[in-house]
Amino acid sequence: MNHSTTQAGSEKQHTVVIVGGGAAGISVAASIHKRDRDTDIAIVEPSTTHHYQPGWTxxxxxxxxxxxxxxPMAGVIPRFCSWYQDAVTAIEPEINRVRLADGSTIGYRVLILAPGLELNWGGIDGLEAALGSNGVTSNYRQGMASYTWEMVQKLKKGTALFSQPPMPIKCAGAPQKAMYLSSDYWQKNNCLSDINVQFHNAGAVLFGVADYVPALQRYVEKYGIATHFQSTLVAVNGTSRKATFRVTTSEWQSEDREVEFDMLHAVPPQRAPAFIRESVLANDGGWLDLADDTLCHKRFDNIFGLGDVSGTANAKTAAAVRKQAPVVAENVISTLRKAPMTAAYLGYGSCPLTVENGRIVLAEFGYNGVLQPSFPKWINDGTQATRAAWWLKAKQLPTLYWHVMLKGHEWMAAPARRSPH
Incomplete structure (x- = not known):
């Protein structure tokens, strides 16, 4: 199979076309190839670098x-795939065609959409211009986590703000993880008492799955963090070091409140890429409209999706992709063979909440917040902070990501089963 970029203007055809070369796209390609080595697979991905985003926190x-x-992306995209190093501008599902930025098109029998999501930095007035100076940072910004760490080490006193936008976002725990790790550092360096740490969450609760809230709340109290719920970051003035939050008051009215800061870790609102959200493929919220269990599109039966672009109700995490990829792989092959789809995804997602350097609350849950623990309680009780979960996150998960998940080795990821119909 050709592993090179294609020339502009060329017309190509492939059995399976995957849009996106991130965790979801690479994993599902590997899982399909594992099941049928003769399947002709193409990946469309413009980036030259593949990022292990869970590591940014x-x-x-x-x-x-x-x-x-x-x-390098060239070392991660499987050799058995054709690689189109270009961006997608449109999907034409009625005629089974993908349109690329260079003007060329690719035809497909089955399409898998895994382009990730878009960080809408412009959704917060002044944020993008402020990033990287005056203490304004974001671990969600490629290359900026180092500046976060620099600011954490420099801050000895003052006000540190951490924001979380409205859901859905990728890794819903990441805004808190930054706050806990920073607070742990300040506490160990005897300056936490001189720092006013505030968590401004657009949501109404600390975490969306109630079972994990008590453990997190203990750390909020341990670090003396002031929590502000239904408080959404809407503007940043980096020069004057002021952040504006739109706050829902007890009378369900909203008002804007300005808060001065010495450090601000901001997280932008997030949305599906334009070629999805502005197309017939989107649901009412602008996300890819998929069946919760099969991950097949609700209107086009030869289109599947996985990863952050999905409109399913699971948490948007790499761990969700680990469970989704085998489901999509099996159901794609069933579709190509005109057989019933029997693989099902139950909404699994995992969020390793780094509450201190050395301990993690490992949240594992599926649709409707149903707990889906992977390990026995004697190894890891997900409702408590444990050293075992830290060891998994810090020592094992990067290796498992690069050498297991992206290679199609489906560790603890067997699909659930559904009745064929």
């Missing part, structure tokens, strides 16, 4: 070096 907390979170 650890960089921001001084745990990982930045270089361990990235590899």
């Amino acid at each position: 650890m960089v921001g907390g001084g745990v990982f070096r930045p270089e361990v979170t990235a590899k």
Whole structure:
């Protein structure tokens, strides 16, 4: 199979076309190939670098070096795939065609959409211009986690703000992880008592799955963090070091409140890429309209999706992709063979909440917040902070990501079963 970029203007055809070369796209390609080595697979991905994004929080907390979170895309895209190093501008599902930025098109029998999501930096007035100076940072910004760690080490007193936008976002725990790791550092360096740490969450609760809230609340209290719910970051003035939050009051009215800061870790609102959200493929919220169990599109039966672009109700995490990829792989092959789809995804997602350097609350849950623990309680009780979960996150998961998940080795990821119909 050709592993090179294609020339502009060329017309190509492939059995399976995958849009996106991130965790979801690479994993599902490997899982399909594992099941049928003769399947003709193409991946469309413009980037030259593949990022291990779950590692960015650890960089921001001084745990990982930045270089361990990235590899050249050419070394990650499987050799058995044709690689189109271009961006997608449109999907034409009625005629089974993908349109690329260079003007060329690719035809497909089955399409898998895994382009990730878009960080809408412009959704917060002044934020993008402020990033990287005056204490304004974000671990969600490629390459900026190092600045987060720099600011954490420099801050000895003052006000540190951490924001979380409205859901859905990728890794819903990441805004809190940055806050806990920072607070742990300040506490261990005897300056936490001189720092006013505030968590401004657009949501109404600390975490969306109630079982994990008590453990997190204990750390909020341990660090003396002031929590502000239904408080959405809407503007940043980096020069004057002021952040504006739109707050829902007790009378369900909203008002804007300005808060001065010495450090601001901001997380932008997030949305599906334009070629999805502005197309017939989107649901009412602008996300890819998929069946919750089969991950097949609700209107086009030869289109599947997985990863952050999905409109399903699971948490948007790499761990969700680990469970989704085998389901999509099996159901794609069934579709190509005109057989019933029997693989099902139950909404699994995992969020390793780094509450201190050395301990993690490992949240594992599926649709409707149903707990889906992977390990027996004697190894890891997900409702408590444990060293075992830290060991998994810090020592094992990067290796499992690069050498297991992206290679199609489906560790603890067997699909659930549904009745064929």
